[in-house]
Amino acid sequence: MSLAPIPDTSPDVSIRRVLEQLNSVILGKERQTRLALACLLARGHLLIEDLPGVGKTTLAHAIAQTLGLQFQRIQFTSDLLPADIVGVSIFSREDSRFEFHPGPIFAQLVLADEINRATPKTQSALLEAMEEYQVTVEGVTRPLPQPFFVIATQNPQEQVGTYPLPESQLDRFLMRVQLGYPDAASERALLRARDRRELLRELPPCITPETLTELQAAVTEVHVADALLDYVQAITAQTRRPGLYRNGLSPRATLSLVHAAQAWALIDKRHHVLPEDVQRVLPAVAGHRLIPVETAGTAPERVITQLIEAVPVP
Amino acid sequence: MKRKSPRPAHGEPLLTGEALSWLLAALAFSILPHFLNQPPWVPALTLACFGWRYAVLRRGWRLPPRWLLTLLTLIAIALVFAWYRTVVGRDAGVALLLLMLGLKLMETRHYRDAMLTVFLGYFVVATNFFYSQEIPVALYMVATILGVTFALVGLNAGERPPRFKARLGSAGALLLQSLPLMLILFVLFPRLPGPLWGMPQQARAGLTGLSDxxxxxxxxxxxxxxxxxxxxxxxxxxxxxxxxxxxxxxxxxxxxxxxxxxxxxxxxxxxxxxxxxxxxxxxxxxxxxxxxxxxxxxxxxxxxxxxxxxxxxxxxxxxxxxxxxxxxxxxxxxxxxxxxxxxxxxxxxxxxGAERARELAQTWRAEAAGDEQFIARVLQHFNQQNFVYTLSPPALGANPVDEFLFQTRRGFCEHYASAFAVMMRAAGIPxxxxxxxxxxxxxxxxxxxxxxxxxxxxxxxxxxxxxxxxxxxxxxxxxxxxxxxxxxxxxxxxxxxxxxxLRSGLWGQLRDRAEMLWDSTNYFWNNWVLGFGPAQQREFLRRIGLGHIDWAGMVILMTVLMTISGALSVLVVLLRRRRGDDPASRQYRRLLKRLRRAGIEHAPHEGPLDFAERAAALRPDLAEELRRLSALYAGLRYGRVGDATLVRALRSGVARFRV
Known part of the structure; x- marks a missing residue:
């Protein structure tokens, strides 16, 4: 980062423009767009879960366009095979050898639509790529482009014809965001406005991939005080107490929590993380990882609130 | 000294120009008293080395190459030997230490070298006590130790050191923390009877006193x-x-x-x-x-x-x-x-010699009834004749007793004592x-x-x-x-x-008073610090019920006490860390207490900014100050820099906060 700030590329301005543009496409979902951006700035993969038609795909598409990333969409179906994702080698008659045809996963941003419609075998092919940032096809390891994000969407698991992601694989998503129905005013605006698909096509990129890399570097520079780590560890310890949740938060989840909170603080124009940042990102980071033992008593959205209230801020 | 400066180890702190400047200043300060103890060229050469190092730092001079440094080291040793005819002992040893410190700075490039000079600096401070242990010297040395410790804090403060006052405060706190250890060592370290080993017996020409x-x-x-x-x-x-x-x-x-x-x-x-x-x-x-x-x-x-x-x-x-x-x-x-x-x-x-005195004594003795009467007559003679007690009697010639008794009659106590004793002996009285x-x-x-x-x-x-x-x-x-x-x-x-x-009047009285105060301070210093020898140590130990302890016992006791105090200080640090007991937190707790009295309860899980917003909604009149103080606290508690002035701002803000 240069010493003399150029207004248009300073982190604050870049982030504000990205958020403004996302919110102009996805109406009335400021919190979710912000979480999604925080997730990407923290170099995490994002899972959007909700009913069909609330704008999951639109959000993913808008993010790709706004960040100026090379974009691929994979529609997951029950007959999708791993090779459809990673690519195949085909024998080329002219060269008399096998030639690799990369699959749609070779993109900077991959939208995995309705991920829980595919079989576990196909799911795991994607999830491996998410973790390793590389794919291995026929014994040859090929790196994925940089940056590499997966935004996956899934329908609520009660729906028929789905293969729910196992917990171990859910852990690979930094955040799970639920969109929910828009409020009345936003829905009215949506109805009055132009067609979203048309709008998406015209959406200009707000930042360059270089700026995105810089922003990601800035996230790691956000100061995490010892007192804040005390707080994060207290939260983790609370989730691991017996009798509350089926599994406590893993070390990877704890690390994700810190990264996400750093990104949230950066979006909030701060150079240090506050307990508030942790509390804001905690539902998205921990919601898909924590399953209460006593499911009957508590509404799903209350689970994280209870966790926050159980841990005093240092 | 001939070793080449090692490359900085990975992760070793950077040696900043500012830290090095302060180090040079502190070391120079500790060397100054040696102008009184050493031939002036020794401290002067050392200071010249400091000056060179400073010029390297600020004026772009170059550090001497290795061959020159080796040559300078040999020259320094030769100079010390030429002057003292030895390189060991107190004076030659101190001279060598000072010169080597100066030369060490000529090859100080990295943090590790600088740390080494800090420890040499502490040693230089100690050498001043080889020459004088009076109160002014001790005070100067306390100031010097503070200076060197300040330089030490600066060396370890990194590239963005805290402010001058904060660093000085840390140095002071370090010294205060070392006080208990110092007391344990002072009281329990086995004392050697007699002067310090190896200390030369100085020719004390300047000392006044009675002679034989x-x-x-x-x-x-x-x-x-x-x-x-x-x-x-x-x-x-x-x-x-x-x-x-x-x-x-x-x-x-x-x-x-x-x-x-x-x-x-x-x-x-x-x-x-x-x-x-x-x-x-x-x-x-x-x-x-x-x-x-x-x-x-x-x-x-x-x-x-x-x-x-x-x-x-x-x-x-x-x-x-x-x-x-x-x-x-x-x-x-x-x-x-x-x-x-x-x-x-x-x-x-x-x-x-003294013929007249003898004659007079013999005459008077013959006239007197006894020795006592004779003595009384001689004393009466001194009292009633025109004898003058004066500090500046006239010079006496070849026959001083007679000249004094019969001619000058002006003298000091030695004249009277001498004349009196001569007359006694002349009269046959030992x-x-x-x-x-x-x-x-x-x-x-x-x-x-x-x-x-x-x-x-x-x-x-x-x-x-x-x-x-x-x-x-x-x-x-x-x-x-x-x-x-x-x-x-x-x-x-x-x-x-x-x-x-000749002092008189109010000013003279005040000066006498001040002198008396200074003297009683010195007396205390002599009795309890310098005079704390083997006998005093035994007496002190006897009074605290350890009369039978020998030197081995003292060493064991000393080690145990030092271990305990070390463990205690580690415990305090750990406890403080656990309680999150930093100054900003203390102030924030005060703020929360005041709000609680006004009925605004802080929930344990609420972050500072969230709570400020909630409280501000309840009490819009306090909103601005609440937001300001909470942001200040959040920055201090979770931010990167702990700034003493910000803590003060928070403290005064909380103190002024009225619900």
């Missing part, structure tokens, strides 16, 4: 010095002024002009009457053996001997401050039986001159008696049948004020008295 020879003028010489001779603390009631005769060298051999000590092998007897006086003397260094004691000492602490002349002598010359306890009788009978040899010795007069001090100034602040060099005095002892040696002070006959009011009272009106005796 008295000639006309030798005691009045001492009067020009206002310096302290010794100080005395009494366990019993101090004696009245007229009885404060401090016995020093006893001079029995007269050569016609001066008196000298004589060594007789005879034994000694002393019978005391009434209650003896018990007291402790702390004697300044005078490089002689005398241990001054109130007339007449009978017992003393172990490392001194009583001579047949009832002098108290140390085993070694008193080259540093010495403390000893004495028991003395002021009502006594001394050597009632005297051997023939001693009798002859104390009657002997040279064949020539007599000898005793030198020492008379009087002393009572310091009410420190409750001790201060005896100065200017209290030096000489008087006479006369041996009478059945009564033994008796003290007679002819000076008292000439100038009773000398004994009753001390030397300053006796010399009022004497134009030649030294300047310190």
């Amino acid at each position: 020879r008295m000639e006309p003028g030798s005691i009045s010489e001492l009067l020009t010095s206002n310096a302290t001779a010794f100080r005395v603390s009494f366990e019993t009631v101090p004696p009245p002024a007229a009885q404060r005769y401090w016995r020093g060298p006893v001079l029995s051999r007269f050569d016609g002009r001066g008196w000298r000590r004589d060594f007789s092998g005879a034994g000694q007897q002393l019978e005391g009457f009434g209650e003896p006086l018990r007291y402790t003397v702390s004697l300044e260094a005078h490089d002689k053996l005398w241990l001054l004691a109130l007339d007449v000492p009978s017992e003393t602490s172990e490392d001194a001997t009583l001579t047949p002349e009832h002098e108290l002598l140390a085993k070694r010359p008193v080259t540093q401050l010495k403390q000893y306890r004495v028991t003395s009788w002021t009502d006594y009978r001394m050597d009632a039986d005297m051997g023939a040899l001693r009798r002859t010795e104390t009657l002997r007069l040279p064949a020539q 007599a000898r001159v005793v030198t020492g001090y008379q009087g002393g100034e009572w310091n009410a602040l420190g409750e001790y008696l201060l005896v100065r060099q200017s209290d030096a005095h000489a008087w006479v002892e006369v041996w009478l049948e059945d009564r033994g040696w008796l003290r007679f002070d002819p000076t008292a006959a000439v100038s009773p004020a000398r004994i009753e009011q001390g030397i300053r009272g006796a010399l009022v009106g004497d134009e030649t008295r030294p300047a310190y005796m």
Whole structure:
């Protein structure tokens, strides 16, 4: 980062423009767009879960366009095979050898639509790529482009014809965001406005991939005080107490929590993380990882609130 | 020294220019006193090296190449050897240390080198105490240690050091934290009797004090010095002024002009009457053996001997401050039986000289009924004839006793003592001159008696049948004020008295007062810091119930105590960390307490900014201040920089916060 700030590329301005543009496409979902951006700035993969038609795909598409990333969409179906994702080698008659045809996963941003419609075998092919940032096809390891994000969407698991992601694989998503129905005013605006698909096509990129890399570097520079780590560890310890949740938060989840909170603080124009940042990102980071033992008593959205209230801020 | 500076290890802190500048300043500060102790070229060369290093830093000079550095090191060693003819011992060792410190800085490029010079710096501070251990020096050294520690804090503060005051505060806190360890070491470290090993016996030409020879003028010489001779603390009631005769060298051999000590092998007897006086003397260094004691000492602490002349002598010359306890009788009978040899010795007069005095003494003795009557007549003569007690008597020629008695009649105590003793011997009465001090100034602040060099005095002892040696002070006959009011009272009106005796009026009184205060401070320092030797250490340990402990026990106890205090400090740090007990948190808790009294309860899980917003909604009148203080706290608690000024701002903000 240069010493003399150029207004248009300073982190604050870049982030504000990205958020403004996302919110102009996805109406009335400021919190979710912000979480999604925080997730990407923290170099995490994002899972959007909700009913069909609330704008999951639109959000993913808008993010790709706004960040100026090379974009691929994979529609997951029950007959999708791993090779459809990673690519195949085909024998080329002219060269008399096998030639690799990369699959749609070779993109900077991959939208995995309705991920829980595919079989576990196909799911795991994607999830491996998410973790390793590389794919291995026929014994040859090929790196994925940089940056590499997966935004996956899934329908609520009660729906028929789905293969729910196992917990171990859910852990690979930094955040799970639920969109929910828009409020009345936003829905009215949506109805009055132009067609979203048309709008998406015209959406200009707000930042360059270089700026995105810089922003990601800035996230790691956000100061995490010892007192804040005390707080994060207290939260983790609370989730691991017996009798509350089926599994406590893993070390990877704890690390994700810190990264996400750093990104949230950066979006909030701060150079240090506050307990508030942790509390804001905690539902998205921990919601898909924590399953209460006593499911009957508590509404799903209350689970994280209870966790926050159980841990005093240092 | 010839080792090349190592490359900085991975993760080693950077040596910043600012840190190095402060280090140079602190080291220079610690070297300055050596201008008084060393030939000036040694500290000057060291400072020149510092200057070079500073010029490298600020003016773009270059550090010397390795061959030059090696050459300079050899030259430095050669210079020290040429000057001192050795490279070991106190003076040569210190000179070498200073020069090597300077040269070390010439190859200081990295953090590790700088840290090494910091420790050398502490060592340089310690070397100053080889030369003087007085209070001003000690204060200067405390300041120096603070300076070097400040440089140490700066070295470890990284590239964005906290402010000057914050760093100074950390250095001060470090020193305060080391205080308990220092006290443990001071009290328990085994003391060696006698001077520090390997310390050279310095030629103490500058020291004043009594000598084993008295000639006309030798005691009045001492009067020009206002310096302290010794100080005395009494366990019993101090004696009245007229009885404060401090016995020093006893001079029995007269050569016609001066008196000298004589060594007789005879034994000694002393019978005391009434209650003896018990007291402790702390004697300044005078490089002689005398241990001054109130007339007449009978017992003393172990490392001194009583001579047949009832002098108290140390085993070694008193080259540093010495403390000893004495028991003395002021009502006594001394050597009632005297051997023939001693009798002859104390009657002997040279064949020539003092003819008129002898003649007069013999005439008066013949006229008197007994020895006492004769003595009374001589004293009366001094009192009633026109004898003058003065600091500047005229010079005396070849026959000093006669010249003084019959011509000049102006003299100081040594003239009177000498003449009196000669007359006694001439009349067949054994007599000898005793030198020492008379009087002393009572310091009410420190409750001790201060005896100065200017209290030096000489008087006479006369041996009478059945009564033994008796003290007679002819000076008292000439100038009773000398004994009753001390030397300053006796010399009022004497134009030649030294300047310190001329003080008068309010200003003079204030100066006397201030001097007394300073002196009692020094006395405390001497008694409890410098004088804390093996005997005092044993006494202290006995008082806390550890009387039987030996040096090995002391070392074990010391180690145990230091381990405990080390463990305690680690515990405190850990506890503080666990409680999140930093200054900002304390202030924030105060703020929350005030809000709670106003009915705004902070939920344990609420972050500072969230809570500020909620409280602001409840009390819009406080919103602005609440947001400001909460943001300040959040920044201090979770932010990167802990700034003392921000903590102060938070503290004053919370203090002013009214619900």
